[in-house]
Amino acid sequence: MQERIFGTDWALARRQFLQTSGMGIGAAVLGSMLPQNLRAQAAAESAVKPAAKRVIFLFMAGAPSQIDLFDYKPDLVNQFRKPLPPSVSMGQRVTAMTKGKEQLVAPSKYKFSQQGDSGIWMCELLPHLSRVADDLCIVNSFNTNAINHDPAKTFVCTGSEIPGRASMGAWISYGLGSMNRDLPDFIVLNSAFWTGGTRNVQALYSRLWGSGPLPSKHQGVKFQTSGDPVLFLSNPRGIDSNIRRRMLDTLGEINQQHFEEIGDPEIETTIAQQEMAFRMQSSVPELTDISQEPQHVLDLYGPEVEKTGSFARNCLLARRMIERDVRFIQIFHRGWDHHTILPKQLPGQCFDVDQPCAALIQDLKQRNLLEDTLIVFSGEFGRTAYCQGTLERDDYGRDHHPRCFSGWLAGGGIRGGMMYGQTDEFSYNVVADSVHVRDLHATMLHQLGIDHERLTFPFQGLDQKLTGVEPARVVREIIS
């Protein structure tokens, strides 16, 4: 009865534990010993031993063309400018942009070849990733429901098309807690520029890394590409670190006096958070300072790594975050929405991401961190086999396509050197081994040792889950 009326504030209970333990125990221990809450504990206990501890999610916002990059369809070349057979399109919904227009097939102009010991087919636009092909699990059967960017991106990031739900990283922070007392659990990096032209860029929204109904301490902390990496991190002009320390001493002293008079443990939390803020003032700059990285490591990520805000720089930062046990890192790279003149724009986009992605895999591998770090590379949906705009052999565009798309996973207990999922000859419908986005979510959670059915949070009368109410499956076939 008591419990029903009061609910149980596990966050508070945990805070109080932290206080009584004086924050003295290493947070790494806390993270593994003390679950965030009973629901998360149940979720963690019910699953297998976790293969992964951390995740890097490389989000290609705008939706890269799977036909041109991963889902190799050599026979499509014979279908050039032929109408997509109605038996394939089955009158399915299209966007307002190509509604009522002819659906003429545009084969990819790019060459594919078999790579690595595994011999998986890789596109010529991805030469660096081709070299780590044996570490990649390419999935060609991803699919989703929404046909427009905003709901589709919201779905990939939060498991729902409806804005305002908790994001992947927030769920994982909530479920697994922190392994680092000086840095956030969930960090978001946004590429400040991209090479494939500025036309086809889609908006982002802070909801994509929000905490929804979960306590907001689980929300992603977006690092800025200019100015302070974390908002309001630096002391203002006229306050140096000694002055700040001196001020915090008095602040802590008076807050402590007030705690003794008032009795509310929340005051002690305030003191602890002000101290953590102070620690972050050194831990974050130390994290983002790459001056000590040896040249051969910088070379691995390619020339763009020198530019602040580049995708390459963000990949290097992600590796540094992984070394510091940040739980979930999400990197956004925009500019993949190639409705027209795709061949003019796709190579630049690939230039941005190909080498850094491969470098990230290699760099983590050589530090023995790939085995317990899961990397996921995905857009929000795929692109159509039929053309939008001008159609030539070497000039075409593609509209949105939710029925199938491609991406890859690496590390974190996922089998390398494999391709999973099959589409029809037009890369239009999934014909075998479908992986819905919620299956991807379930699989990610599984690799982290979480049963997606049990990681829940009560809100609006439902036990909310990342995987929602529709059934989701762990894709066991890709787990090593």
Next chain:
Amino acid sequence: MSDSPEPQTTALNLPPITMRSIFLAAAWISSIATYGSAQELSFNRDIRPLLSDRCFHCHGPDEQDRQAGLRLDRAEGSGGAYEWAIVPGSPQKSELYARIMSDDPDTVMPPPDSHKQPLTEQEKERVRKWIEQGAEYQNFWAFEAPVMPQLSAELGVAPIDFFVRQRLRQEGLAPSAPAEKRALIRRLSFDLTGLPPTLAEINDFLSDDSPAAYERVVDRLLNSPHYGEHMAKYWLDLVRFADTNGIHHDHYRELSTYRDWVIRAFNDNLPYDDFVRYQLAGDLYPQPTKDQLIASGFHRLHLIIDVGTALPEESFTRNVLDRVTSVGTAFMGLTVQCAVCHDHKYDPITMRDFYSLYAFFNNIDAEPETGRRSGTDFQRGLQPPYINLPSREQTLRLADLSAEVAAAKARLASLKAALKSTDLPDSVLDESDAGFAELVKQAEQVLKAAETEHDRYLLSIPAAMIMKERTEVRPAHILIRGAYDKPGDVVPRATPAFLPPMDSSADTPSRMDLANWLVDPQHPLTARVAVNRFWQQLFGVGIVRTAEDFGAQGEWPSHPELLDYLAIRFQSNGWNVRQIIKEMVMSETYQQESSATPEAFQSDPNNRLLARASRFRMDSELIRDQVLASSGLLSYRLYGKSVKPPQPAGLWTAVSMPSSYPKEFQADEGEAIYRRSLYTFWKRGMPPPQMTILNAPSREECIARRERTNTPLQALLLLNEQEYLKAACNLAANVLEQDGSELETIRTIYETITTQLPTDKECVAFQSLLSDLEATYHTSPELAQSLCGDITLPKGITAERLAAYTLLASTIYNLDITKTRQ
């Protein structure tokens, strides 16, 4: 409702000691135990939440997913619990009991693969007892009209205190002592206006020894225009008010006149029933006033995609769903949206119910997507239907400009007519009358210039997007699985069957009928949901903690009778918002002190029992407004368009599209950046970090209560944000100018910020801080310069001294007691 008791506020005039003794005496003789002892179980309180959480998913209202034909949400009727699952009086003969007790994974309930938590031993025992006691079902409490509870004749105890103390007695607790006057005026000022008391207001209250002193402060604050601003802040969360469309390009969307109306409505104390009617159906009054039309803009607050990529039919459906959801959350505290794709799993809301409500809101005479990226409407953030709201002066100017356009048009038309009437072949005309063609060209230019001038002027005219019904009623269908393109049965406009019937004389009920139904005294939800939110605002947590959900999955109220009392009071006093808020703050429960033992905080962290006053972190707006007000920077101007106080560079650019409007953040200057936070421009895709870091919602969904957290990012914001530091500097300069002693200066700064006086011990700590800082700044004068460079130094004050005092003020701004309502 005329038999409802008058508020017993006279009790407040008694000295606290007397009140105390009366209460204690009453406690001795009281034998009232409306709660019942632990042995008497109540279905609604003790059993329903359990069944709802573990069983209803498969054995509840949703017919589609119902297993074994059994529904446990009902006792009688087809499939009801008594049919075979429960034998009242006999747990041993009840299949339900056998199933929850089973060890066999194949028969135990809930089944392991449902991923529902198994019942605990205590819960199983509770079910056993309830069946043994007769397994009596009750209708769900929140769907029955509130009943005025019995008030015992405890002399001088106001009803609110009566109910709170009744519960405290049951728990073996006693209320806390009244808070001291400084704490009270600070609490009241923040709770009623969102602003701190000024030193003069504090002194007035301290020096007013009359018994009515407290009530005088209450009345002053309730009549302050800032009361309306503060009340509006909560409402704007609930209706997800924002300044952009929230999807795709996230373009500017002009809704500020709606915000102004909400502020005005609270300041004018518009009765809550009208407040509901205006928003739901303001456009349907026979001759709607401007306010009624503006209020109907409630239906335009939802997220809406801009034209270009989505299918309009789909966008249309999403808009209506969003509208129905907001009505459910804001007015009824129901999660009706759960019935979009299937019958509600926990509440008796069927899909038919949902789409029957949908039918009231699918008939807007508007495009389902916002306009293309050009034109005056686009620049003004408007989409028809809307009304212009020019001032008198603007009306005149606009008339002049329209007349100029009309004149230019007329001239052009007459020239063209003349041209035609010459009736000559074009070629001849061209050669013979080039001068005439030139005249036409000039007239066209004049017209264009007049139109441009007119449109340019239009940009400065306030406007309000409104609701407008199409003449022909659009049929509504049940959408199968909620899909816009899978229409099922046509459903007429109707209210959910489990709620009281709606009165309507018309064949097709209108939104006005729906609004009247919502505010009918028999409606079980509207008044309860409203007073619960007011309570939450003043006590930190609602009587029903889940302010957004009064359904089966919501929480049982901590004080059910108090909730009903307040709901009926509210209705019977003409839905008088100011009056009900006054009754709450006049209660002794409200006026208790907030400090307690650590054990008390531990045993009741959210203060549900109200044995003390609640202590909770202030909302972001209150924190920022407090800093601006106490430092002397705040602009007290009311109303107007949204403003953009400075924020770190690059935030918008990092998320915008090339043609998002606006795309880049451009901070305002001058007075605009010191306006109260509820006027801050709200881009849904990237709301101001000063707000979101402190738990402001993104305004994408209707939010009835905010999360409260305590994070290092909040500490960084409050320590380092430039504007906050500027405010500290401003306050330090103002106080230093008064030329007091060091101790006086410390005390004044402390009192200005916290309303309290510092203890001697605190003063010593602050003096030591000041002397250390002054020494540091003396050795590094360039640091002092850069800290306070923008401020004109008061006479005789060095930059070093000002810098040290600035940090003193900043220290006090960062105290826990400053950011906490207590």
